[in-house]
Amino acid sequence: MDTNKDYPKSFSHIGLTVPNINEAVKFYSEVMGWYVIMEPATVKKEKETAIGQMCIDVFGEDWTEFEIAHLSTSDGIGIELFSFPHGVKKAPEFSPFNTGLFHYSVQDPNIEELIEKIVAYGGKQRMPIREYYPKEKPFKMCYVEDPFGIVFEIYTHSYELTYSSGAYSK
Secondary structure, three states: OOOOOOOOOOOOEEEEEOOOHHHHHHHHHHOOOOEEEEEEEEEEOOOOOHHHHHHHHHHOOOOOEEEEEEEEOOOOOEEEEEEOOOOOOOOOOOOOOOOOOOOEEEEOOOHHHHHHHHHHOOOEEOOOOEEOOOOOOOOEEEEEEOOOOOEEEEEOOOHHHHHHOOOOOO
8 A cells, every 4th residue: 555655744742841730730721721631640650551661761761750731722732741840940941043842832813812811820921912914914923921931922813824825025
């Protein structure tokens, strides 16, 4: 059987390390409206289970346990939250110029209300709300931070719709 390997892969999930699993689950479920599909649980370093062995494969030997929770967006994208007891608990350094994950993005047509809620829960608005096509189309965006310092972006419209019109050429 010949399968086509040249097709766009779908996005499954993103993993975020947070300082406090319960505070993160509260923020992401109450502010972002994401579904909690697995309540916080503790994973211990052991080789007797598939999850224990897989975590040793991923994290190495220098850990004993961590907390994990799973959430889902309205379109089925997974949010995997990790909290390690001996990890750095301060906000990550914002370094968009270096190789690595810069941000992720969510979509909400009511950008103003979502930003107000993010700020009310201890997050930050990093910039004014900007319009891609002022007076032409209602496409807006803004960078924000969650209460843990993780940077993300909010769009009012889909990524495809926003950029298919040539947002940078106007």
